Amino acid sequence: MKEYRTIHEVSGPLMVVEQVEGVTYDELAEIQLNDGTVRRCKVLEVNGDRAVVQLFDSSAGINLRDSKIRFLGHPLQMGVSGDMLGRVFNGMGQPIDGGPELLAEKYMDINGLPMNPAARDYPNEFIQTGVSTIDGLNTLVRGQKLPIFSGSGLPHANLAAQIARQARVLDDTSNFAVVFAAIGITFEESEFFVREFKRTGAIDRTVLFTNLANDPAVERIATPRMALTAAEYLAFEKEMQVLVIMTDITNYAEALREVSAAKKEVPGRRGYPGYLYTDLASLYERAGRRLGCKGSITMIPILTMPEDDKTHPIPDLTGYITEGQIILSRDLYRKNIQPPVDVLPSLSRLKDKGVGEGKTREDHAPTMNQLFAAYASGKEAKELMTILGEAALSPIDLIYAKFADEFEKRYVNQGFEENRSIQQTLDLGWELLSMIPRSELKRIKPEMLDKYLPKKG
Numbered sequence: 001m002k003e004y005r006t007i008h009e010v011s012g013p014l015m016v017v018e019q020v021e022g023v024t025y026d027e028l029a030e031i032q033l034n035d036g037t038v039r040r041c042k043v044l045e046v047n048g049d050r051a052v053v054q055l056f057d058s059s060a061g062i063n064l065r066d067s068k069i070r071f072l073g074h075p076l077q078m079g080v081s082g083d084m085l086g087r088v089f090n091g092m093g094q095p096i097d098g099g100p101e102l103l104a105e106k107y108m109d110i111n112g113l114p115m116n117p118a119a120r121d122y123p124n125e126f127i128q129t130g131v132s133t134i135d136g137l138n139t140l141v142r143g144q145k146l147p148i149f150s151g152s153g154l155p156h157a158n159l160a161a162q163i164a165r166q167a168r169v170l171d172d173t174s175n176f177a178v179v180f181a182a183i184g185i186t187f188e189e190s191e192f193f194v195r196e197f198k199r200t201g202a203i204d205r206t207v208l209f210t211n212l213a214n215d216p217a218v219e220r221i222a223t224p225r226m227a228l229t230a231a232e233y234l235a236f237e238k239e240m241q242v243l244v245i246m247t248d249i250t251n252y253a254e255a256l257r258e259v260s261a262a263k264k265e266v267p268g269r270r271g272y273p274g275y276l277y278t279d280l281a282s283l284y285e286r287a288g289r290r291l292g293c294k295g296s297i298t299m300i301p302i303l304t305m306p307e308d309d310k311t312h313p314i315p316d317l318t319g320y321i322t323e324g325q326i327i328l329s330r331d332l333y334r335k336n337i338q339p340p341v342d343v344l345p346s347l348s349r350l351k352d353k354g355v356g357e358g359k360t361r362e363d364h365a366p367t368m369n370q371l372f373a374a375y376a377s378g379k380e381a382k383e384l385m386t387i388l389g390e391a392a393l394s395p396i397d398l399i400y401a402k403f404a405d406e407f408e409k410r411y412v413n414q415g416f417e418e419n420r421s422i423q424q425t426l427d428l429g430w431e432l433l434s435m436i437p438r439s440e441l442k443r444i445k446p447e448m449l450d451k452y453l454p455k456k457g
Contacts, residue, residue, distance in 0.1 A: 003070045007031075010059050013216060014262050015041065017051045017069055026075045026111070029053055034066035040092075041069075042076060042218065044263060054218045054259065056092065075111060078226050079104025080233040084207045085177060088194055091211030091223035097194075110225040112232055112286050121289035123323075126354040127243070127298060130166030130419035131159070132411055133341035134348075136429055137368055138326055141354035142169065142241060143289035145299045145322040147249075149315050151308040154328045157189055158416045159339045160247050160302055165202040166419045167243050174294075175240040178206045181227035184213050184220050184251025207234075213251075220255035228286045228297075235295035242295065244287065247302035249280070253314045269313045277317045284321045324348040337413040344376060360422045363452050366444040367429045371407070373443060374436055378404025396440070403435050430454060 002021070009016040015031075027043045039062075045052040053069070078093045081104055088097035093110075095102060123143035128135055140146050150156035164178045182193055190210045197203040207230050211223040224246050235242045246252075253272060260273035268274035287299035301322070305315050308330060319325055329342035355364040381401040385393055393401065411428060414420060420428075433441060434454045441449060 001070050001072070003032075003068045005065075005068045007062075007064045007067055007069060010062055010064065012262055013055045013059060013218065014044070015053050015055065015059070015062075015069075017053060019049050020046075020051045020071070021049065023051045023071050028072045028074060028076050029069055030072065031055070031062070031067055031069045033061065034063060043071070044259070052263070054262070056216055056219055056222075058216070075109050076222060076225075077107040078110050078229045079107050080230060081105040082234075082238060084230055084234075086204050086206070088208045088210065089226070091183075091209060091215055091219040091226065093209070093226045096210070106233075108229050108233060110222060110229045111282075112225070112229055115285065115288050115290065119290050121291045121293075122353070123289060123296075123298075123350050124353040126170060126359045126422070127241075128166075128168055128170060128422055129163045130421070131162065131339065131341075132414055132420050132425040132428065133339070133343055133346070134163075134326060135360075135420070135422050136364075136411075136425040137343055137351075137371065138324065138346050138348035139351035139354045139360075139364075139368075140298065140300075140348065141350040142298055143287065143296045144324075144348070144350050145284050145287050145301070146324050146326065146348055147315075147318050147322050148300060148302045148326045148328065149310065149318075150302060150304050150328045151330055152304050152306075154304075154330065154333055154340065155338065155416070156247065156302050156304065156328060157192060159328075160245050160300075161193060161196040162339070162416045163300060164197065164206060164243070164245055165200050169241050170422075175238070176205060177234050177240045177242050178202070179227050179231040179234070179242055179244045180206055180208045181224050181244070181246045182208070182210045183223050183246060183248055184211060184215075184255065185248070186213055217255040217258040220252060221259065224249075224252060224283050228283065231297050232286065235297045236290060236293055237295075239294040242297050244297055244299045245302065246283075246299070249301045249303035249318065250306070250314050253280075272313050276313060277320070280314075280317055281321050284318075323350050332408065332412065335408070337408055338415050339412075341412060343372070343412065344379070361426055363430075363444075363448050364422075364426060366448060367426060367433065367452075370433060370441055370443040371411075371429050374400060374403055374433065374440075375407050378402075378407065396437070399436060403432065406435065407432055 006018045008018045031039045039057045041053040041055045044054050090096045123141040125142040127140045209227045231242045231244045234240045287297045289296040324347040326346045327342045329340045332340035378400040381397040
């Protein structure tokens with residue numbers, strides 16, 4: 001393997017190497033310093049016999065004259081094996097839990113390949129997260145991409161850990177695994193996730209990747225790809241049902257912006273690179289189901305919206321690529337409602353495909369619609385009450401306002417420890433609907449009302 005001593009320039013994490021031959025974009029390289037230490041980097045740009053590489057470590061202490069670089073002829077790869085489950089890795093796929101090195105069954109390119117649309121199978125099987133606002137109203141379906149839009153300071157980390165602990169598919173024959181990628185988080189958050197998974201035993205079916213805020217930006221860009229490579233191996237070679245949770249996509253996009261600025265690229269909206277949409281799609285589109293394959297990848301990316309702005313480029317572009325969104329509300333958080341899921345603007349575009357007889361229960365779709373309608377009427381009544389006073393409301397408006405309060409207090413506010421089965425969620429929905437006169441329940445067939453509506457004693 002040819003070594004070069006032609007490092008011409010170092011600028012922050014970037015280095016320029018001259019007189020190179022046969023070097024390709026995204027190729028992995030190793031720099032050997034004078035004292036024998038080796039630092040890894042990858043090729044960001046090739047122009048003739050000149051290559052720009054970016055270090056995964058700091059460039060401190062590099063002497064251009066004494067350092068040599070060799071190009072490895074392949075992009076960044078990850079060693080995968082069934083033994084990944086129960087392990088904690090850093091953003092570059094190296095174990096950091098004190099356990100032994102992983103004996104790789106094979107090495108896979110972390111960039112993967114987006115699934116061919118013709119080879120995709122349609123998502124249509126229910127995944128139970130144990131969270132009523134998701135299972136009952138914004139149902140997650142196997143093979144779906146359903147992001148959580150949060151704000152800074154909201155408890156999305158707790159919700160992510162809760163879903164990772166509780167999620168399961170209802171047919172017990174399926175192997176279920178969680179791949180959790182924590183991107184650009186603090187040490188405290190990293191410890192929180194590891195401790196949570198160990199405390200509840202969920203670690204045994206989880207592969208955890210943690211990239212800390214003080215790690216290099218280029219590692220942050222590799223972390224979600226490492227996680228998705230592990231997920232693809234478990235789903236399509238080990239035939240497991242894999243749920244990938246990634247937090248926080250905003251940190252990932254910031255790292256992309258940092259690298260783009262270092263390469264002196266022309267910035268797009270808010271300084272993010274113009275290819276942010278394509279780059280996010282190259283992650284999200286790795287989720288799904290393949291025809292003829294038992295395994296699947298379901299994805300929940302979590303992102304914090306800067307200034308709670310849904311029109312910010314990151315949530316905006318994510319909304320185009322994914323199938324819906326779960327939105328966390330600062331108002332509900334202030335009322336101490338946990339998890340503070342804002343039901344009305346949240347949406348799962350595939351929910352109708354994963355509910356009904358044989359999947360959840362025959363009454364799921366009509367009760368979902370009726371709960372949405374009743375909660376919307378209740379919120380409207382409460383706004384009127386704020387403006388006009390309680391005396392201006394009709395008796396039915398007062399009932400709806402009371403329903404909205406109870407709905408938030410009992411249905412939405414379940415805490416981060418309670419794991420509700422879909423049956424419990426549906427039964428609770430019926431219990432709340434019994435507060436409303438039967439004549440108002442127009443979205444549910446009379447025979448279903450006779451069967452499920454609790455009788456008032």
